[in-house]
Amino acid sequence: MTSDPLHRPRAPSAALEAALYVDDLAAAEHFYGTILGLETVARVAERHIFYRVGNTILLIFDPTVTIIGSDNPQLPVPGHGAHGPGHFCFAADAAEITAWHDWLIAARIPIEADFHWPNGARSIYFRDPAGNSLEIAEPRLWE
Known part of the structure; x- marks a missing residue:
């Protein structure tokens, strides 16, 4: 595949998801779910909580866990995180x-x-x- 700018697809039209990183998922769950009232989409204990914000999903991750990529070949999500x-x-x-x-x-x-x-x-x-x-x-x- 070439990187010829004449063949670049159009710019993305929306943000689908954004991530923040926290060291205490329980505190984050109380804050985002109770204080801000966001709808929980998914939760995996000790790893992440996902919230719906309009048409966007706000991903709340524990970076000590998500820095390690998935070992599931059906979901080969690479490691990621921020501090x-x-x-x-x-x-x-x-x-x-x-x-x-x-x-x-x-x-x-x-x-x-x-x-x-x-x-x-x-x-x-x-x-x-x-x-x-x-x-x-x-x-x-x-x-």
């Missing part, structure tokens, strides 16, 4: 962001930043128990 805080941004409109701000404060989740971008879109930033940076922003941020 240190990552980032994930949820989309919400202005009224939803205000509601999330108030909910997170009531749940004793500190808001690290709450501001409007130069185009007027609002973002709030906070952290999950593993230290990952989470953001809730108006989608017009990228318009």
